[in-house]
Amino acid sequence: MRASVAEQFCDHDLIPGAAHDRFDACHSQAQGQSLSLNYMRYGCDVTINPGELSDFYLVQIPLLGAAKVRNGRKTVEATHRTGSVLNPTRDTHMVWYGGCEKLLLQIDATALHQMAERILGHALSHPIVFDPEVELESPALQSWERKFRAAVAVADQKGAFGDSQHKHQTLFEEELMTGFLMAQPSTVHHLMTQAQPQVSSPQINRARTYILENLTDPITVAQIAAAAGCSIRSLQLSFQQSLGCTPVGFLQRQRLNHAHLLAQTLPKDTLVSGIAYEAGFFHLGRFSIAYREVFGCSPRDTLAQNRFS
Numbered sequence: 084m085r086a087s088v089a090e091q092f093c094d095h096d097l098i099p100g101a102a103h104d105r106f107d108a109c110h111s112q113a114q115g116q117s118l119s120l121n122y123m124r125y126g127c128d129v130t131i132n133p134g135e136l137s138d139f140y141l142v143q144i145p146l147l148g149a150a151k152v153r154n155g156r157k158t159v160e161a162t163h164r165t166g167s168v169l170n171p172t173r174d175t176h177m178v179w180y181g182g183c184e185k186l187l188l189q190i191d192a193t194a195l196h197q198m199a200e201r202i203l204g205h206a207l208s209h210p211i212v213f214d215p216e217v218e219l220e221s222p223a224l225q226s227w228e229r230k231f232r233a234a235v236a237v238a239d240q241k242g243a244f245g246d247s248q249h250k251h252q253t254l255f256e257e258e259l260m261t262g263f264l265m266a267q268p269s270t271v272h273h274l275m276t277q278a279q280p281q282v283s284s285p286q287i288n289r290a291r292t293y294i295l296e297n298l299t300d301p302i303t304v305a306q307i308a309a310a311a312g313c314s315i316r317s318l319q320l321s322f323q324q325s326l327g328c329t330p331v332g333f334l335q336r337q338r339l340n341h342a343h344l345l346a347q348t349l350p351k352d353t354l355v356s357g358i359a360y361e362a363g364f365f366h367l368g369r370f371s372i373a374y375r376e377v378f379g380c381s382p383r384d385t386l387a388q389n390r391f392s
Contacts, residue, residue, distance in 0.1 A: 204314025
């Protein structure tokens with residue numbers, strides 16, 4: 084069985100000078116399919132020597148306090164705007180200073196490797212190694228961090244992960260893994276960002292058809308790329324060049340169009356949450372914001388004013 088963050092970190096010692104401090108630790112976890120969301124806090128200075136993590140990567144985003152993290156040969160001074168990622172094939176040594184709090188993303192190593200292969204469209208012969216320093220001020224990582232924090236908020240509301248995994252759970256996890264692979268420097272980052280073969284018009288049409296035929300189902304970008312017959316990265320670049328949006332952006336716009344159709348045709352007393360769910364959305368607040376941005380009014384306004392019910 085794969086070791087959890089808590090199991091890996093349970094073998095630790097208080098650092099010298101902290102022996103009289105009150106030991107205070109807190110760990111919470113929301114388990115997904117290939118990754119888990121975690122919160123961890125230590126109330127006093129703690130030295131942690133987990134060695135090699137073996138079968139998972141661990142992205143650490145500090146919320147408060149500071150830590151010193153060594154993974155392999157590199158040491159990271161982790162603060163509010165500098166995170167870290169532990170590679171499973173590198174020895175790890177950490178010192179969490181008193182009051183340090185972090186959000187942690189634990190990613191199954193096999194799942195991440197397979198995701199990278201699907202993005203590129205070919206096999207990778209060696210494990211992926213990330214730069215242990217996560218520079219959260221970079222635009223790409225700022226965007227990824229927002230998605231990570233949004234996932235944590237959804238988990239806190241019991242909307243996904245844990246015991247209440249949503250029908251779009253696979254898509255959430257795919258976006259977190261894909262986003263980190265694209266944003267964080269690694270041994271495969273140059274492959275992720277280099278030009279890819281142009282997807283043909285028939286392939287784009289197959290992708291569009293698959294999206295429209297499975298509009299309200301929990302489909303993922305990997306499934307769209309498989310239906311089109313190309314790599315995820317080629318699909319993303321071709322959608323951007325041909326349609327001016329990502330496959331996920333195209334999918335969301337089509338779901339909004341479907342929601343608009345429902346709001347114009349269903350009875351006025353229909354619940355907005357019912358329309359959101361029927362159109363493939365799960366977060367009512369974000370659905371309402373996106374709907375207003377596109378159509379200039381709320382879903383409730385459309386229901387109240389529709390002339391077709």
